[in-house]
Amino acid sequence: MVTLPDGYPADAFEAFAFLKTRTRLDIEDLKVLAMIECYGEAFYQILAAGVGHAEARALLERNGAEERGHAHRVLKAIRLLGGEPFELPNAADNPFMALAPAEVPADAELFALLEQGELDGDLAYQAWADAEPNAEVAELYRLNGREETRHSERVVTARGLLAA
Numbered sequence: 001m002v003t004l005p006d007g008y009p010a011d012a013f014e015a016f017a018f019l020k021t022r023t024r025l026d027i028e029d030l031k032v033l034a035m036i037e038c039y040g041e042a043f044y045q046i047l048a049a050g051v052g053h054a055e056a057r058a059l060l061e062r063n064g065a066e067e068r069g070h071a072h073r074v075l076k077a078i079r080l081l082g083g084e085p086f087e088l089p090n091a092a093d094n095p096f097m098a099l100a101p102a103e104v105p106a107d108a109e110l111f112a113l114l115e116q117g118e119l120d121g122d123l124a125y126q127a128w129a130d131a132e133p134n135a136e137v138a139e140l141y142r143l144n145g146r147e148e149t150r151h152s153e154r155v156v157t158a159r160g161l162l163a164a
């Protein structure tokens with residue numbers, strides 16, 4: 001199990017909120033962020049598993065797959081900033097997975113949270129990009145951020161499909 005740095009909440013959503021208080025992300029922050037993105041992949045997979053509508057499920061699974069892509073961009077940022085290589089832990093070694101739900105109900109409340117959370121995620125990435133002097137790293141943050149807004153749009157589409 002990877003140990004979280006001091007001060008980090010064990011819940012992935014709370015840890016992300018904590019990361020948002022950082023202006024520029026350091027290597028330790030980036031390791032945490034990479035593990036939160038892996039948690040995001042798992043969260044979407046758990047949510048999608050309970051959705052019977054094939055098209056809606058596919059949209060949620062696509063979001064999940066892209067969260068893993070975000071984790072890989074964060075690993076690249078660690079390398080570009082001169083950090084020691086960091087490998088993504090599997091689920092059993094990811095500390096955030098300890099609090100992962102077994103099921104996620106695909107209800108209106110959850111969709112509203114995800115819709116807003118993804119938009120907030122974009123804003124966070126753009127703010128980190130603005131504070132990052134390494135242009136290549138900043139661009140990786142911007143790419144992740146733009147995709148978080150697309151995730152929000154897919155969540156809205158999936159909710160519409162399920163409500164129809």
Ligand SMILES: [Fe+2]
Nearest residue numbers: 037040067070
């Ligand atoms: Fe992400």
Ligand SMILES: [Fe+2]
Nearest residue numbers: 118147148151
């Ligand atoms: Fe996302």
